[in-house]
Amino acid sequence: MALEHALLVALSERSGSGYELARRFDRSIGFFWAATHQQIYRVLRRMEEAGWVVRTDVAQEGRPDKKVYQVAAAGRDELARWLAEPVQPTTLRDELGVKLRGASLGDEGAVLREVERHRDEHAARLEAYKSIQRRDFPKPDALNGRELHQYLVLRGGIRAEQSFVDWCAEVVDALRAEGPR
Amino acid sequence: MALEHALLVALSERSGSGYELARRFDRSIGFFWAATHQQIYRVLRRMEEAGWVVRTDVAQEGRPDKKVYQVAAAGRDELARWLAEPVQPTTLRDELGVKLRGASLGDEGAVLREVERHRDEHAARLEAYKSIQRRDFPKPDALNGRELHQYLVLRGGIRAEQSFVDWCAEVVDALRAEGPR
DNA sequence: TGTCACATGTAACCGGTTACATGATTGA
DNA sequence: TCAATCATGTAACCGGTTACATGTGACA
Numbered sequence: 001m002a003l004e005h006a007l008l009v010a011l012s013e014r015s016g017s018g019y020e021l022a023r024r025f026d027r028s029i030g031f032f033w034a035a036t037h038q039q040i041y042r043v044l045r046r047m048e049e050a051g052w053v054v055r056t057d058v059a060q061e062g063r064p065d066k067k068v069y070q071v072a073a074a075g076r077d078e079l080a081r082w083l084a085e086p087v088q089p090t091t092l093r094d095e096l097g098v099k100l101r102g103a104s105l106g107d108e109g110a111v112l113r114e115v116e117r118h119r120d121e122h123a124a125r126l127e128a129y130k131s132i133q134r135r136d137f138p139k140p141d142a143l144n145g146r147e148l149h150q151y152l153v154l155r156g157g158i159r160a161e162q163s164f165v166d167w168c169a170e171v172v173d174a175l176r177a178e179g180p181r
Numbered sequence: 182m183a184l185e186h187a188l189l190v191a192l193s194e195r196s197g198s199g200y201e202l203a204r205r206f207d208r209s210i211g212f213f214w215a216a217t218h219q220q221i222y223r224v225l226r227r228m229e230e231a232g233w234v235v236r237t238d239v240a241q242e243g244r245p246d247k248k249v250y251q252v253a254a255a256g257r258d259e260l261a262r263w264l265a266e267p268v269q270p271t272t273l274r275d276e277l278g279v280k281l282r283g284a285s286l287g288d289e290g291a292v293l294r295e296v297e298r299h300r301d302e303h304a305a306r307l308e309a310y311k312s313i314q315r316r317d318f319p320k321p322d323a324l325n326g327r328e329l330h331q332y333l334v335l336r337g338g339i340r341a342e343q344s345f346v347d348w349c350a351e352v353v354d355a356l357r358a359e360g361p362r
Numbered sequence: 363t364g365t366c367a368c369a370t371g372t373a374a375c376c377g378g379t380t381a382c383a384t385g386a387t388t389g390a
Numbered sequence: 391t392c393a394a395t396c397a398t399g400t401a402a403c404c405g406g407t408t409a410c411a412t413g414t415g416a417c418a
């Protein structure tokens with residue numbers, strides 16, 4: 001149950017509507033916690049009921065009203081409480097591993113192509129993250145506070161994607177080497 | 182929805198009861214797809230209804246009956262179908278990233294200690310995986326077929342844990358360097 | 363005496379996914 | 391004209407988590 005807290009973090013940086021949050025998630029906290037707009041809308045309503053955030057309706061011309069949320073005192077308290085609380089380290093969860101494990105029970109060529117596809121997709125994400133790093137954090141040694149934390153989260157995304165790409169490459173090499181035995 | 186297929190893979194290697202599968206998961210497919218015994222029991226029943234597996238009740242002395250499942254023809258077909266089907270590459274999903282991102286909104290020291298704790302936990306898993314590698318796959322170059330696939334899945338687990346440990350270490354270094362400014 | 367391994371289950375809950383709906387504006 | 395962007399929502403579903411329950415045998 002971290003979406004609440006991910007939203008509190010995002011709203012602490014800057015207030016915004018559900019729609020804005022959904023887009024912001026795609027390129028920051030989303031590296032570690034993806035969310036769809038439906039889910040964000042629902043959780044924001046729940047958080048409003050709980051008094052963690054305050055809603056302000058903003059009328060717009062030609063567009064639907066915007067519901068801008070900002071963090072309330074109770075939300076700040078809840079976030080601080082959660083930050084100090086330990087969470088379980090996660091385990092990998094990727095169907096590709098299951099497919100590879102079962103490859104000999106089906107079309108091995110199809111599984112190989114699937115691994116290549118995932119490798120390319122993760123390589124594309126890696127490049128996207130690296131370009132964010134170049135653009136937003138050219139001098140990482142000078143960072144501190146919130147900016148340093150943002151940088152380190154991005155580093156986590158880069159490391160994870162890199163390691164996935166490397167693994168896929170290892171798998172492809174090994175399967176190609178044994179394939180045409 | 183991969184637990185069905187993960188179970189089909191596991192049962193294709195060897196038939197077994199829900200209890201046995203739960204334990205096997207802890208040290209093989211579990212690297213990529215963890216599951217609790219409750220969930221396994223439920224899914225096995227559903228799979229039996231669908232005709233993917235066949236159940237045989239085995240009476241035991243002093244212990245409850247064992248329900249041993251084996252893969253049926255329909256299960257083999259379903260597994261082959263699923264293996265050839267593409268899946269979405271996954272995104273990281275780890276609360277630790279959210280906590281780090283929000284560290285300046287709470288007790289930064291607590292977040293740092295949490296990162297250290299996760300680093301140690303992932304390092305322990307890494308060592309466990311490496312010892313499996315040494316014991317079960319001393320000569321990886323000689324592998325092929327199912328054994329090669331098993332080895333490559335283990336390699337994925339090792340790479341993921343290693344990259345997580347490295348990231349945590351980077352975070353700890355950076356936070357310690359700025360901490361006592 | 364107490365805990366661990368064996369073995370399976372019910373029930374409630376909740377977080378996340380998917381499909382579908384609405385409606386205006388902007389730009390290719 | 392078509393797609394994309396802005397902006398929010400309902401509804402159904404489903405996979406996974408957590409808590410609790412039961413009962414024996416082996417071992418420290």
